[in-house]
Amino acid sequence: MAGTTRRHLLLATTALGLVGVTRPGHAATRIKLRDIYGRGAAFSEEALALADRPVQIQGFMAPPLKPDASFFVLTKMPMAVCPFCDKEADWPQDIVLVRLRRQQDWVNFNLPILVTGTLSLGTEVDEETGFVSRVRLIDAAYERL
Amino acid sequence: MRRSIRTAFLLGTATLTVAACGGRTVDTSAPRAASSSITLAQADDPYFRTGQDILARIQAQQPNTNHAKNVILFVADGMGFATVTAARILEGQQRGVDGESNVLTFESFPYLAASKTYSSDAQVADSSPTAVAMVTGVKTRNAAMAVKHTVPVEDCQASLDNGAVTTIFEMAQAAGLATGVVSTARLTHATPGATHSHSPSRDWESDADMPAEALEMGCKDIARSMIEIPYGHGFDLALGGGRAYFLPETAADPEYEGKTGRRKDGRDLTVEWTDRHGAGSTYVWNKEQFDAINPATTGPVLGLFDMSHMQYDVDREKDAGGEPSLAEMTDKAIDILQAKAGDEGFILMVEGGRVDHALHAGNAARALTDAIAFDRAIKTAVDKVDLDETLIVVTADHGHTLTINGYPERGNPILGLAAWGGEPLLGDDGKPYTTLQFANGPGALKDAPRVDLTNVDTTDIDFVQPALVPLSSETHGGEDLGIYAIGPWAHLFQGTVEQNYIFHVMNHASKIGQRAGAMD
Ligand SMILES: [Zn+2]
DSSP, X not given: OHHHHHXXXXXXXXXXXXXXXXXXXXXXXXXXXXXXXXXXXXXXXHHHHHTTSEXXXXXXXXXXXXXXXXXXXXXXXXXXSOTTTOTTSOOOSOEEEEEESSXXXXXXXXXOEEEEEEEEEEEEEOTTTOOEEEEEXXXXXXXXX | OHHHHHHHHHHHHHXXXXXXXXXXXXXXXXXXXXXXXXXXXXXXXXXXXXXXXXXXXXXXXXXXXXXXXXXEEEXXXXXXXXHHHHHHHHHHHHHTSOSTTOXXXXXXXXXXXXXXXXXXXXXXXXXXXXXXXXXXXXXXXXXXXXXOTTSXXXXXXXXXXXXXXXXXXXXXXXHTOEEEEEEEEETTSHHHHTTTOOOSOTTOSSGGGSOHHXXXXXXXXXXXXXXXXXXXXXXXXXXXXXXXXXSBTTSBOSSSTTOBOOBSSOXXXXXHHHHHHOTTOEEEOSHHHHHHOOTTXXXXXXXXXXXXSOOOGGGGGGXXXXXXXXXXHHHHHHXXXXXXXXXXXXXXXXXXXXXXXXHHXXXXXXXXXXXXXXXXXXXXXXXXXXXXXXXXXXXXXXXXXXXXXXXXXXXXXXXXXXXXXXXXXXXXXXXXXXXXXXXXXXXXXXXXOOOOOTTOOTTSTTOOOOEEEEOSSOOEEOSOEEEEEESTTGGGOOSEEETTHHHHHHHHHHOHHHHTTSOO
């Protein structure tokens, strides 16, 4: 079932084509990180309805892989370990890869932040790093709460 | 004995009226019987009557010296007294009744002792030596499974060199009792693993987690140990998480696409389970298969409902394959064991394994909801078994650093900000604080002022409580814990005792050691 959903999503993403630029705070719908998934690996109705649209998600910044990275992992609860440093670690499913529009100052792993970006759903392998992600916020920016 | 439980439940209900009708006026015009006597102004006070009711109940308690045909050991991993108190309050508040005077099922048990949990080498223990203490009668080192305290951690040779200590489950298997283990954690985790594993390290959960030398010397990983138990036919049932530790890395996981087992030796222990036990035995990994098991006719059951730990109770509905609750597993486990037990009886361990994990994460909400799910499992057991012949022991292995603090008003949401009259109480920094806090953990900030929680929903299921010392994982606590007991010989639990005493009462009540020919 998860596989069907994923293929379906990939097709949907392709069909929609280019994704618009997100303006932080502008018409972005707030969604809880835990509400992105329905049962198992399937996305929720709420998330599917918001795919490729501007959203805001509150969460925490997992320790970044390297200081000059332009991405980080958003978690629903503070996670003190770098998600990509230990491949063996049991990572929770409900994490979001955040690709920043421009470099911002890193925030400690347990300070709440609000991220605004375009919601991108479906499995994707990053060309540069090989990281696999299922949910992304792209062209994103964040603020401390 | 059943009656004493119901009475206690009624008491819990009776005290609920206290909140509503406290503060009576006293009739000072009442006549005096004698010049030296005085009127007891509080005689009609509901609190006073509750105290009298408890006195009557405890005076009426009769020690049950029957043979304990069955023994059930319930362990909530990490559930110290603060967690019990907070869970009791939350459970009441969730039902819309007074939380403070609420009574959890196990709190209505007639007997209680305090358990000293230090291990042979540590002031604050982890889950392996504490589980070993409960099931073997001796303390051992932190991080060691069922081996003597003289065996250094990870010293395979020392563990093989007469280093193992025998568990009550192994003796029960040798004596022909039906045996089972249930946990929401991985079955290879410390608490369930200690029922059979003599590994000198709790981390050796699969062969992939062991050093090559230890494998060459002949030390067994914890998953393998479980399916190779040499006493009787081993367990009649084992239900929990940890599937990846039983499957080879070449096998696709049935629940999670793209994931595989963990074992490097190529062995599929789920197949070995059914091969060993033959026709009728079964391996299940989801709720549907679990529900289809017929307890009356099934052979030994291995249930592995997640690759790693099972879900927290509040997250269960989102599980891909579907998982039974701890209460549902307990219900079926007792049915299966009773069907197998005959005249010999059974012994069962039920672990609420993830109270501990939520506390490590600093997430009180999931710790409390899992503690409540644990209590529901106990209620299921109490309703099913005959307490005249079944000893039920409920305890924890170690505590945590959770505190219930401030001066919140009676009835204040336990997960909320400490408040009185709807106004949050403030620290000297002018900011509010939560009633539940941790001494350390991920909720602590490094060299930064406290977060202002004024507009934060601290009752959210994902909220992480504030802490003082920054640590990525909150630590265990070293305080004493409750041992709550009912059934035959439960009255032997009194006073402050060593944790390893739990074994001695279970064994005395059931004579399992003697029946196995292992003890006089
Ligand atoms: Zn722990």
